Amino acid sequence: xxxxxxxxxxxxxxxxxxxxxxxxxxxxxxxxxxxxxxxxxxxxxxxxxxxxxxxxxxxxxxxxxxxxxxxxxxxxxxxxxxxxxxxxxxxxxxxxxxxxxxxxxxxxxxxxxxxxxxxxxxxxxxxxxxxxxxxxxxxxxxxxxxxxxxxxxxxxxxxxxxxxxxxxxxxxxxxxxxxxxxx
Numbered sequence: 001x002x003x004x005x006x007x008x009x010x011x012x013x014x015x016x017x018x019x020x021x022x023x024x025x026x027x028x029x030x031x032x033x034x035x036x037x038x039x040x041x042x043x044x045x046x047x048x049x050x051x052x053x054x055x056x057x058x059x060x061x062x063x064x065x066x067x068x069x070x071x072x073x074x075x076x077x078x079x080x081x082x083x084x085x086x087x088x089x090x091x092x093x094x095x096x097x098x099x100x101x102x103x104x105x106x107x108x109x110x111x112x113x114x115x116x117x118x119x120x121x122x123x124x125x126x127x128x129x130x131x132x133x134x135x136x137x138x139x140x141x142x143x144x145x146x147x148x149x150x151x152x153x154x155x156x157x158x159x160x161x162x163x164x165x166x167x168x169x170x171x172x173x174x175x176x177x178x179x180x181x182x183x
Contacts, residue, residue, distance in 0.1 A: 038137050039126040041085050041094025052098045052112035055089060060173045062142070064125065065109040066180040068102050071159045076106025077183055083128040086115035114175070115142070122148070131183040140166060140179055147177045157182045 053061055068080045080102040088095040096115070102108050117123040122141040129136050136156060141148040147166035149157075157164055160182055167178045 037126075037128065039139060041087065041097075041126065042083075042128065043085065043094070043097045044083075046083055046085065046097035046099045048099045048101075050098060050100050050108075050110040052084075052096045052110065054096070055113045058173060060089075060114040061111060062114050062125075062175045062177060063109065063111045064140070064177050064179055065107070066178050067106040067163075068108065068129065068131075069106065069160060069163070069180065069182045071157075071182045074159070076102075077131060078102055078104045078106055079131070080106070080108075080183055081128075081130040082108050082181075083130075084110060084112075084125060086112065086123070086125045087118065089113050089116045092116065127181065129181055129183055134183050136183070138181065140177070142168075142175070142177070147175075147179065 053059075055061070064084070067076045068082070069075065070077050081099065082102065083097070083099045085094055085097040087093070096112050098110055098112070100108055100110060112125075115123040115125055122143045125140045125142070127138050127140070129138070138153045138156065139150060141150065147168040149164070149166065154164065157180075160180055163180045169176045
């Protein structure tokens with residue numbers, strides 16, 4: 001007589017596995033990422049997209065745009081890979097990810113739901129910038145008074161001079177932020 005798994009056991013085990021996969025926290029998935037990031041939530045397998053909105057129409061959103069410049073020459077750089085992610089609103093997980101490439105003028109643009117902030121911190125959008133053999137990470141901080149950079153960002157991108165600091169405009173539930181970067 002063959003040893004068979006009873007149908008109820010099979011269904012119970014299948015349900016347990018399905019539930020575990022559904023409830024699998026995104027920060028645990030980061031442990032399986034193939035590349036290191038100084039920031040939580042990085043997903044090297046993000047899809048190419050520049051519209052990361054998941055919220056209802058009219059919900060709070062943010063558009064980030066700018067150019068990526070060469071640090072030595074100061075000229076815009078085309079074909080730079082830019083990966084962005086942030087803490088998703090009302091979930092506490094990193095489910096907003098996008099990947100884009102700069103155009104022939106070094107220009108990029110994306111739109112997303114406004115990021116949730118961690119307790120005691122400003123809302124943040126994280127960036128991974130890759131061009132040829134150069135890769136860097138940085139973050140953009142957003143609060144009621146505007147968009148801000150960190151001291152690390154200033155050190156790494158200060159060659160941009162007057163183009164370094166982000167500029168934010170607001171209209172109703174939408175923020176527009178110009179944020180230039182360098183490679």
